[in-house]
Amino acid sequence: MIRFGTDGWRDIIAENFTYANVRAVAQAHAQYLLAQGAQRVVIGYDTRFQGPNFARVAAETLAANGLEVLLATAYVPTPVLSFAVVHLEAAGGVMITASHNPPLYNGYKIKGAYGGSATPEIAAGIEAELTRLRPTPAWNPEKNPIRGFDVRKAYYAALDRVLDLEVLRAYRGVIYHDAMGGAGAGWIEGYVKHAKLPVEVRAVHGVPHPLFYGVNPEPIPQNLESLSAVLATEQDPVFGTVTDGDADRVGAVTAGGHFFNSHQIFAVLLKHLHDRGLRGRVVKTVSTSTLINLLTARLGLDLEETPVGFKYITDAVLRGQSDPDQTVLIGGEESGGLAVRGHLPERDGILNSLLLLEAVARSGKSLGALFADLEADTGFRHFYDRNDLHLEAGFDKDAFMAHAASWTELAGDPVREVMTRDGVKLALASGAWALLRASGTEPLVRVYVEASSPEAQRALLEEATSRVRAFR
Template structure:
């Protein structure tokens, strides 16, 4: 029986634990990565991992293969955030890193993420090169003990992050903060940084993530909403399974769309941090409030396909103030070209501290100045062959209107995005990691968003 085919997705390979994500297949991919990194400049390769089933064991196997190929292998002593692992690449001048994680996917998944020597997500060229090297050579490994360095990447990352925010002002503001790590590897790191009136929920390891996917979106943050209300906190902050994304609950205990959080962080960077020059980068499925803010401040806006690797590419090629995606991954100037949920949450606290305003008020002021925005997304399971035909049909036959509002244009940068003359839009794209289609919509009212999403679902169901 021939070994299973390994197919890389967004920035690495993901699979179902004990199905295709097995010890044998992890070794195969590790050997391919070793073949790629052998002879590359740099001090070695760090292997980090999250809190999923067997993540630390998979990471040990990867280290054994790297070391067996003569590559200095470094093993994270603890489950560590993806941005901490990426930061170590720059800090220690490594060839790259491997992160064993499936990020926000359901508990049955795990993954093998590649971090490049520029301390960001692997680009398609790197992923393609490693994928082509799978089974090019037999697996070589050595015992873990005595051949692998042990290192905690969290410390240096926290030192770097603290330098990027006004921690003194944040602490002096006396903000009551509830942190929800969703049982991921964010753990109690934010509480450690903030101290004082900060408390953490779901900060311990649970490979089942308490029965919800470790994705910091509204339907998964009920515990955080309740904790904010119960403790009368100023804000609730969440990180996903590998702590590279954030989720936010305001002072009323209400989940806040990441679209609005992204917009607030952009305003904070421009108005309170006084940063000038550079560009703003957003994914194609992000709110157009970003466009209006950029236009008002004379800042260049760059739209890219969905996936932080495209934002990373812009951050490597030009001066980028801030770059973000719909799923809560945000990167900042002066840091690594990688999304960082720890830093993004601290930046948001800095905004509250320097303005002295509640988050609910800041959100009201944002939409009063730049227009109201309602936004939502639904996911539909659709077999691979059907979803690709569906996207092709949408491109070939766009509707004349979106529920009575004339169509202004169609954007095919990533999937298909129908934009109406009133500014509302409906977007369809396939997931890079799962057999699903994602449907997004933005409009001035939540009622129209719901209707547009229902219309989008109807189109997909009649495919």
């Protein structure tokens, strides 16, 4: 069974993510592209097991259908693949990656001609083609050759146009980068060398590793013990940036080994871009901190809230490209994906890592101090955590969601409002909230909680977790 989630198709290698199924998805993709009059497509892959071979299978299938196919000559971050779609004037792109998912997964991410996640319309169109697959023609390498591409220099030049190089070139300090063994390995160091920045980049897990050094390649605390230990003895404003398996998401760890979560990163970058004089709308998913709402209002900016899935943020950014009144300053999600004005309608962990460095360089303050200023300005204290609960066989996710929507209190905090735009989000009387959402690609329920004190946050998360586990 092939099911599309929030960003393409992901599945377990050798179980459902097989050469045969990759060919099927690529054939459906080819049929969709040809129906749109497409001629060229670009393909990339990350450092996962069999990545180059799965990419080759997709490339041969697309080429067999008469499309001009350009295949990355080495592993690339997803944002670089998205950049290549635009730079090479392709009609679409394919990234073979499962992003932050465990090492036993791989995936087929689909990119639009604009250089971003497939919109819901594109995804639906390809899914429809899966129901009416035509036989894949035999690939003739002489008639439809697959050519390589390398856009590193052009991508770095694109970052030059977004970053404040004057500020960065005046900053002399240290930044750590934990690539988690993924596709971001070497890319921040490469940019620093390209831009001639007087910054020392210290790599952690900077050698590609198909098993990501034994952790899931997601920038959350339990996966960052090594970076936290390294930073435990550092002093502010030194920090470490983290990119996930395909380097489209960003995380951070500050001096002393303290995790700096995606909500904090979102808030700091929002204020930093505003301080640079940039303006536009702010777009956030339902799983993102209330602090973003308060900060957006304080800065006099419009806010849009979407379901989880970066394709919805992509939609908003694309609307802004055709209507100046809808221009997006920054759009982001709880998982660390952020798009910023002047770049692609795409998450970019490389760019956002450098923007965090720029925020520190421009302000002369550490990330922790910058966020503390925002809490003081808005009067909001942010305490957040999340549990990913793996489900036993037979767990009925739909029935559980209907059950959760009937809750009238959580850990003694009355439910003020129930929102079901994506999962079940409970707005509580105290101002806290809890979101329960079933994954579309994995057998798990995610529980997200934000409250104004660590005690309340822990109580809400423990209670919600207990109720999920007790559900039958």
